[in-house]
Amino acid sequence: MSELKPRKDLLDIESLSLEEIEYVLENAFPFKQLFQRSVKKVPTLRGKTVLNLFYEPSTRTSSSFEVAASRLSADVTNFTISASSVVKGESLLDTIETLQAMRSDYIVVRHQSAGVPGIVAKHTGASVVNAGDGYHAHPTQALLDSMTFREVYPEYQGRKIVIVGDILHSRVARSTSTLFNKLGVEVGVLGPGSLVPAGRHDFMQRFSSWDDVFDWGPDAIYLLRVQMERQEGQFFPSIAEYHRMYGMNSERVARMRQLGAYLMHPGPVNRGVEITDEAMGYEKSLISTQVENGIAVRMAVLHWLKPEIHAD
Amino acid sequence: MKRLFKNGSIAKGDSKEFEKADVLVGEWGTIELVAPEVSADTETEVVDCEGCLLVPGMFDLNVRAREPGFEHKETLVSCAEAALNGGVTGCVLMPDTAPPTDSGTLVKAVQDLVSENSPIPMLVSGCLTKKREGQAMAGFSGMVSRGVPMLTDSGNEVQCPDLLRRCMEYARDFDVLVACHCNTSALTKAGAVNEGPVSYRLGLPGIPTISQEIAIDRDIRVAGFTNARLHLQQVSTRGAVRSVAAAKADGVRLTCEVSPHHLLMSEEYIADYDTKYKLDPPLRCQSDVDAMLRGLIDGTIDAIASDHSPHTEFEKSSDFATAPFGVSGLDTTVLALYDGFIKPGYFGWDLLIQRYSIAPRKIAGVDPVSIKEGEKADFFVFDPNAETAITREYLKTKSPVTPFLGRTLAGAIRQTVVGDFCFAK
Numbered sequence: 001m002s003e004l005k006p007r008k009d010l011l012d013i014e015s016l017s018l019e020e021i022e023y024v025l026e027n028a029f030p031f032k033q034l035f036q037r038s039v040k041k042v043p044t045l046r047g048k049t050v051l052n053l054f055y056e057p058s059t060r061t062s063s064s065f066e067v068a069a070s071r072l073s074a075d076v077t078n079f080t081i082s083a084s085s086v087v088k089g090e091s092l093l094d095t096i097e098t099l100q101a102m103r104s105d106y107i108v109v110r111h112q113s114a115g116v117p118g119i120v121a122k123h124t125g126a127s128v129v130n131a132g133d134g135y136h137a138h139p140t141q142a143l144l145d146s147m148t149f150r151e152v153y154p155e156y157q158g159r160k161i162v163i164v165g166d167i168l169h170s171r172v173a174r175s176t177s178t179l180f181n182k183l184g185v186e187v188g189v190l191g192p193g194s195l196v197p198a199g200r201h202d203f204m205q206r207f208s209s210w211d212d213v214f215d216w217g218p219d220a221i222y223l224l225r226v227q228m229e230r231q232e233g234q235f236f237p238s239i240a241e242y243h244r245m246y247g248m249n250s251e252r253v254a255r256m257r258q259l260g261a262y263l264m265h266p267g268p269v270n271r272g273v274e275i276t277d278e279a280m281g282y283e284k285s286l287i288s289t290q291v292e293n294g295i296a297v298r299m300a301v302l303h304w305l306k307p308e309i310h311a312d
Numbered sequence: 313m314k315r316l317f318k319n320g321s322i323a324k325g326d327s328k329e330f331e332k333a334d335v336l337v338g339e340w341g342t343i344e345l346v347a348p349e350v351s352a353d354t355e356t357e358v359v360d361c362e363g364c365l366l367v368p369g370m371f372d373l374n375v376r377a378r379e380p381g382f383e384h385k386e387t388l389v390s391c392a393e394a395a396l397n398g399g400v401t402g403c404v405l406m407p408d409t410a411p412p413t414d415s416g417t418l419v420k421a422v423q424d425l426v427s428e429n430s431p432i433p434m435l436v437s438g439c440l441t442k443k444r445e446g447q448a449m450a451g452f453s454g455m456v457s458r459g460v461p462m463l464t465d466s467g468n469e470v471q472c473p474d475l476l477r478r479c480m481e482y483a484r485d486f487d488v489l490v491a492c493h494c495n496t497s498a499l500t501k502a503g504a505v506n507e508g509p510v511s512y513r514l515g516l517p518g519i520p521t522i523s524q525e526i527a528i529d530r531d532i533r534v535a536g537f538t539n540a541r542l543h544l545q546q547v548s549t550r551g552a553v554r555s556v557a558a559a560k561a562d563g564v565r566l567t568c569e570v571s572p573h574h575l576l577m578s579e580e581y582i583a584d585y586d587t588k589y590k591l592d593p594p595l596r597c598q599s600d601v602d603a604m605l606r607g608l609i610d611g612t613i614d615a616i617a618s619d620h621s622p623h624t625e626f627e628k629s630s631d632f633a634t635a636p637f638g639v640s641g642l643d644t645t646v647l648a649l650y651d652g653f654i655k656p657g658y659f660g661w662d663l664l665i666q667r668y669s670i671a672p673r674k675i676a677g678v679d680p681v682s683i684k685e686g687e688k689a690d691f692f693v694f695d696p697n698a699e700t701a702i703t704r705e706y707l708k709t710k711s712p713v714t715p716f717l718g719r720t721l722a723g724a725i726r727q728t729v730v731g732d733f734c735f736a737k
Contacts (some may be wrong), residue, residue, distance in 0.1 A: 014513075093629055113633040114515040115585030134633065136515025171515055200512040 006306040009121040009128040012137040013178045021143070021182065024300045028147050031303075032296035034071070044303055045074035051104035052078045053095075053120070054131070055111040060267055061131050061141075064291070065108045068298035077104070092116065096123045105307045109133070127305035129298075135169050141266055142175035144297040146183055148290050149220060152262055157184040161264075162213050163204075164246055165224030165274060166195040166235070172266045173224060177204055188216055191224075191246060194235040210246075214255045220262040220286075223248055223274045239273055248275040253282050262286050314339055315734065316352045320361030320693065322683045325368070325665035335366060337689040341731030346685050361693055364726060368665055368681045369401025369690040370646060371672040373569055374545055374617035376638075377434065379425060381410025386622040386640075386710045388429040393708035394620070394642040395432055396728045396735035399692035402433045403620075403642075404676050406466040407444065414439035416454020423458065431733045435461045435676055440479050440490065444468045449479055456486045461676040462543060464491035467592060467637075469527055471497055473534065480540035489675065490535070491543040494527035494552075495593070504633045506594040510579040516632060519594050521549040528552050532559040535566060543675055544568035546619055548593040550603030557612045567675050569617040572645045575604045576652045577715065585632040588715050591619070592637035608667060609659055615675060616668040618645045622711030640709040644716045646692075647700055651721040655696070689729045698724035 004023055010016075034040055050069035052062050062078065069076045081095070099107060100123070107126045109117040114134030121128035132138040150156050161180055167173045167189055177187045181203045188205040189196055190213050196206060207213045213221075226242060236242050243249075248263070256263065263285045271277055280287075315337045321330035334350035337343055352358050377391035386394075395403060405422070407413040413422055413436055422436045438455030442448045444465040452463065463483060469492055470476040476492075483490050500523045505511045507518025528544060532555060535542035547553060547568050556568050573591055578598045582589045589595055607613040621638025628635050645668070653659055670680045681690040700706065700723065702716045727736040 091626075092631060092634075093626070111631070113631040115633075116631045118585060119631060134515045135517075174512075174515060197512055200509055 007304070008306060008308055009117070010139050010301055010305060011117050011121060011128065011130045013139050013142050013175045013182070016139075018182065021179070024143055024297065024304055025147050025150065027300040027303060028143075028293065028296040031299040032293065035292065035296070040071050041073055042071065043073045045069065045072040048074045048105040049103070050074045050076050050106040050108065050302065051099065051102065051126075052076065052108045053099065053110070054078070054080045055116070056132070058110055058132070060291075061110065062108075064294045065129070065131060065298050068295045069106070069302060071295070072299055072302055074106070074302070077102070092119060093123070096120055100124055103309070105309060106302055106305065125307060125309040127307040129301060129305070132171055135171050135174070137175045138171040139175050140294070140298050140301055141172050142179040143301070144290055144294040145176045145222070145264065145266075146179050147293045147297055148264065148286050149180070149185065151289070151293070152286065153219060158186070159219040160186040160188065160216065161220045161222055162188040162190055162207065162216070162218040163222045163224060164190045165226060167191055168195045168197050169227060170224050176222065188213065188218065192236045192242070210252055214259065217259055218261055220264055221248070221256060222264040225266065225268065226270055226273045228270065228273065243273055247273065248279040250276065250278045253279045256282070256284070260284070264290060267291065314344075314356040315729070316350060316356050316358045317361050317366060317693065318350070318352075318358055320364045320366045322346070323365045323367045323661040323665060324682065325662055325670045328660050328662050330365065335683060337729065339732065341689050341733070343683065343685055343687050343689050346683065359693065359727070363695065363697055365661065365694045365696060366683055366691050367399065367661065367694050368669045368683060369692060369728065369730065370399050370668045371676065371678075372400050372403040372618050372620065372642060372645070372668075373615055373672045373675060374406065375403040375434070375620040375642065376406050376408065376622065378622060379409065380422070385624055388425055388434070390708060390710045391620070391642065392430040392432055392434070393735075394640065396730070397708040397725070398643045399646040399694070399725050399728055400642050401681070401690050401728065401730050402435070402673070402678065404435045404437050404461050407437050407439045407464065408466040412439050412444045413437070413455070414442050414444070414450040416451060416458050419455050419458040419460055432730055433678070435678070437462045437464055437491070439463065440465045440470055441475065446470045446472060446475065449475070449482065452482055452486060452488070456488050460488065461678075462489040462491045464493070464545070467493050469493055469495045469497065473530060476531065477534050477538060480534055480538040480542070484538055484540045487541070489541045489543050489677075491545055492527070492531045493545040494524050494531055496523045496527045499523035499526070502633070504590060504594070505582055506579045506596050508579070508597060510582060514582065514585065521551060521596065521600070524549055524593050525551040525555065528555050532556075532564055532566065536562065536564040539565065541565045545617065546571055546574070546593055547613065548574045548596050548604070549600050553603045553607040553612055556607070560612070567614040567671075569615040569672075570604050570608060570613045571619045572616060572641065572648050573639070573715065574601065575608065575616075576648060577601065581715065587628045587630070587632055587635040588639055588713050588717070590632060590635055590637055591639065605653075605658065609663065614667065615672045616645065616649070616664075617672065618642055620709075622709050623713060624711060625713060628713045639714045640707070640711040641714065643707045643709055644702060644714055644721070646725065647702075647721040647723055648716055650696070650723040655722045688731050690731070692728040693726040695724045695726055696722075700724045
């Protein structure tokens with residue numbers, strides 16, 4: 001593989017070249033093979049430090065980064081900032097100043113406001129990995145999703161995936177659909193009109209019913225998590241109605257099975273909302289694979305990025 | 313000392329032609345002579361204006377000097393300097409100070425501060441509702457007796473249509489102008505940018521165009537119903553321009569303004585979450601920007617107003633969703649519009665003078681200014697062949713947060729003259 005231009009930060013999917021995407025995905029596979037061994041560690045980042053800076057609670061993503069970093073032999077610090085301490089007055093720039101003093105090599109950032117990882121990246125020499133910002137982007141999720149898809153479909157180009165649920169508020173939908181589109185996978189969306197903004201992504205085909213989705217014949221169905229706390233009543237009438245209209249149930253699983261389609265979900269799953277208990281047992285569910293691949297992809301990303309820190 | 317502005321050309325609001333003439337300003341600040349080839353005596357300072365225009369001073373309807381209450385953002389002194397630096401010789405101050413100017417006493421207090429600190433007239437507007445909270449009417453009669461040019465809650469639109477109706481009915485008898493910064497808060501919510509492909513791409517909460525348009529349609533209906541005089545601040549969508557044109561044709565007593573930013577920039581400028589493009593209303597799409605220019609030229613839009621809203625760099629350095637709305641505008645509006653429109657030929661100085669000097673003064677109830685014998689001197693010297701680098705040092709406002717920082721704009725303002733006061737660079 002030819003040498004890539006070194007990259008400091010991973011902030012979104014848009015700015016990635018196909019070569020960079022290939023580089024990360026190809027490196028993720030050997031890292032994954034490592035997980036089968038009794039010793040799962042490599043010394044790649046020995047002596048380096050990774051700081052997990054999470055302004056939003058997220059057990060899964062922060063653990064995934066933590067495991068990825070420790071399997072690369074890096075030291076990991078978790079810096080969880082609750083909303084209340086932000087209210088106390090420390091501004092974002094003050095926090096970045098503090099982080100600078102800690103001299104981390106990598107900073108993994110999650111923030112409720114879009115664009116914050118970019119601000120952190122601008123003010124620090126550390127490599128910044130966006131672990132989710134507002135509705136904007138979640139690039140490592142997109143990379144692990146495409147890794148998972150390519151594992152089951154080595155000939156992935158021209159295949160079809162449909163994303164179901166809240167597109168409007170989903171950074172996962174934005175990043176994952178953009179990456180699939182870059183890779184030549186066709187992307188469709190299904191969801192209530194109030195959560196699928198019209199005319200936003202011209203490359204995505206919009207469906208309004210499961211019948212249309214199944215007629216299209218997707219190779220994978222990607223369910224998004226319903227953010228229940230903020231949406232009931234405002235964007236759809238009730239959880240029960242959402243489940244009836246857009247949820248994955250036994251009948252829809254049967255149709256998936258006919259198509260041979262795989263099931264994906266970024267987790268955590270709301271059982272009984274976007275998916276029923278029975279559907280969770282579907283034999284072609286890739287949900288656990290996604291979690292495992294998440295660690296491998298994040299190892300590949302940390303391995304790939306090059307901090308710009310110079311010893312004084 | 314007398315001043316003779318020699319070899320310049322006078323720009324006018326009612327003519328595309330410039331008048332080549334020398335202008336002699338007497339020691340009390342009155343224009344004594346406008347004629348070709350005026351000769352100076354030894355007591356007179358001569359300002360060589362070869363190749364330059366003398367342009368009537370501009371007037372800005374939408375300005376925040378931030379005093380009292382937010383002196384870390386701007387003061388009356390820095391605001392007046394920014395105005396003079398930008399060729400603006402008068403303005404209307406919004407009431408969103410702390411405390412807000414919602415009574416005659418508070419209006420008087422700010423008027424006193426203005427007269428102590430500002431060499432240019434800054435008219436203090438009053439609130440429509442107490443504390444700009446949209447709950448109860450402010451004390452109109454006290455504020456009107458202090459001569460407020462308009463009543464407005466500035467950035468806070470009165471959301472209750474019944475309260476707005478009563479405000480307009482009450483204002484009508486005082487014949488005081490009601491100004492509204494149109495916004496439907498139930499639609500705007502926590503929005504930060506125009507809703508559309510850009511908000512989707514950036515993952516920021518959007519503000520739909522209907523948020524402004526529904527409020528404008530409602531306010532126009534209420535003004536028509538009550539026969540009050542209404543001024544719409546900061547129109548930003550093509551639908552809004554259509555509504556204004558229709559209402560004017562229907563005889564509603566209506567005027568409106570647009571900012572230089574909404575004339576010159578679309579939402580596409582907000583790449584990389586740059587908060588100097590975070591405005592209220594937000595920058596819209598290109599077809600809205602085009603509609604602003606058409607409306608300005610055909611007269612549907614009466615006035616240009618900079619919506620001068622200084623914030624500290626630190627405040628604006630926050631993430632996009634959290635950073636406050638608004639940027640400073642007084643230093644740069646004339647230059648930006650010259651650079652963007654006059655120089656490339658979209659419109660002439662006559663239109664800029666109409667929309668940024670004559671009409672705004674008329675809307676605020678003050679006499680227009682012109683460069684004529686017997687008038688008070690009120691103009692600036694503009695060099696169309698120079699250019700101006702917009703740097704921190706150039707800006708006189710305390711807030712260097714403007715989309716034009718770092719850019720070089722065509723034209724240069726050499727000095728601004730208000731009566732016997734001369735702001736020279």
